[in-house]
Amino acid sequence: MSELPHILVVDDDRDIRQLLGEYLEKNGYRATAVADGKVMRRTLEQTHVDLIVLDLMMPGEDGLKLCRELRAKSQVPVIMLTALGDEVDRIVGLEVGADDYLAKPFNPRELLVRIRAVLRRTVHAPRDPSTAEVRAYKFGSWRLDTTSRTLAHENGTTASLSGAEYRLLAILLGHPNRVLTRSQLMELIRGRDLDPFDRSIDVRISRLRQTLGDDGRAPQIIKTVYGEGYVIGVEVQAE
Secondary structure (H helix, E strand, O other): OOOOOEEEEEOOOHHHHHHHHHHHHHOOOEEEEEOOHHHHHHHHHHOOOOEEEEEOOOOOOOHHHHHHHHHHHOOOOEEEEEOOOOHHHHHHHHHOOOOEEEEOOOOHHHHHHHHHHHHHHHHHOOOOOOOOOOOEEEEOOEEEEOOOOEEEEOOOOEEOOOHHHHHHHHHHHHOOOOOEOHHHHHHHHHOOOOOOOOOHHHHHHHHHHHHHOOOOOOOOOEEEEOOOEEEEOOOEEEO
16 A cells, blocks of 8 residues: 655644644645744655645745745645735745645635645656756757756856746756647646636747747747647757
């Protein structure tokens, strides 16, 4: 019998920690609930975690800082909890690498549904390259460092990328011979189902092409496969 998925809850509210810990364990998960980033780090060092439920608004180190830190070295899925219900905070959370978000107050049943959905996607879906396996990707005149998340040109100049732009480029480079659909890319960088009217993937592809100097009318680095999705069109070397 396989081990139960392990969910780590990080929230400074003791009542929420207790509620979620008990609810998750009643619904087939192993749960650990901690109050801050310090204990979160210690838990991650000591045991395997399948998903983290992370509160945005915490004293000291907030959820955004912790999520940014996690994404620099780990691909463990993160669901962000926010009490603000502010769209800006949700967007920022997704930009720094959260897989999904849920506004407080929330129904534990809805969180359970989201946990199941994120875990289901991440079992089969490709994610950011592991820095333990791939330190960088060289493609065309560019090099993407997966540790520092920096994009550098062979002439020595560097280009800045948002968190979502980095993840999008890293995913494409990690699968250079595979066409990824808009829906797949949306799930990978945002952890949410694709709204058919959401064009954010296309906007980010356009921004990446501008950054890479890739002609949008006849792109060579990030090619469009009409009716299917996007694929890297140059040779990619993993280091």
